[in-house]
Amino acid sequence: MKEITFYLDFVSPYAWLAFERLPQALEGLSYHLRYRPVLLGALLKQHTNPGPAGIAPKRAWTYRHVSWLGHSLGVGLDMPARHPFPPLPLLRLALECSGDGFVNRFVAGTILRHVWQGGADALDPARLDALRAALADQLRQDEDAPERAKRLLRENTEAAAAGGVFGVPAFEVEGRLFWGLDSLPMLRACLDGDAWFDQHWERAASVPQGLGG
Template identity: 35%
Template sequence: MTSAAPGPITFWFDFGSPYAWLASTQVAATARRCGRTVRWRAMLLGVIFGTTGASPLGVQPLRGDYARRDLGRVARRMGLPFATATPPSGTSLALARVFHAIALRDEALAARFAAEAFMATFAEGQALDGLAAAQCFAARLGPTAAAASADALAPAARLALRDATQEALAQGVFGAPFFVVDGEPFWGQDRLPMLEAWLREGPW
């Protein structure tokens, strides 16, 4: 009897989270080293914050200023260009709608869209805060992504985003990036080394 393949690392993210951007550049390599795949899942942190009472990092006194400095520092350490820590309002919703529209047809293509949209937003400073801009960006990935993104406001895509956010809440997700693997939660880009150790060495 063949044993079941190990489960994926579920990568929960919000397109407005700069730390989720940093994680998006690392999570695939982490998964490969551990013999896992990645399940990319876009959610809306604004809805999550309605439950937790938290607020966006960029608007928090002191902590927001620190985060902007820290993000530039971490990006330089990782060899990444860095343009902004606070994308325009509307970025999360526009990109998440397009992501889920693409994911309904091709999850791998949706993951590629997410990775490239993150880089465009935070590394290059592109404004992808409206649906038209997000759809135009998706079209760069080819005809399948372009056709799928046209359905970003269709009931199926809207429901997929809503269901994903509710699934995140049900799994205990309260921030981004957030990872769940084999039922074990890890919060934050800086927890990826611990997640890798957990998988490679065994739970402790």
């Protein structure tokens, strides 16, 4: 059984779509999936990437695109009242449910639905209180949990960056990284043992740089 690490930030609509589509995309395969929250903004900053929200026309396109994808895939997706928003409260809440930096599917799904269904403000205080209540059975009760959550988020994000993760959703399998919702068929092929990966994975990424510098 192969292990998949799913890197996600709740601010990403593509992470929500991938979360919903992943079981269907990998149906019939044997795998173990772990969800690892990371701070997308820090990953983008490392690569001086403004992200879709930092380029006005791309921001408009992204919101249209993800809304269309939600419709066409049959995955409910409502843009929250404000986006982008600072995701730290949600990431830290998720990791208050963790002792090792990983969260289970219930925690990840509960927070993603909080953001991407209903069209409300993801950081509305009353809604955050309700979200914490919904996760009450998952939350670690020791007094160190909030500080540990902050540490785990830093460690998760640093480890993701060191491993080559540059955006979310990203999936890691045996050292290979797959990025984005549209990588799910490729991820499945890899798990299926497609010979392409042994023959072409490294070669495809080894094309010489053609720009001067």
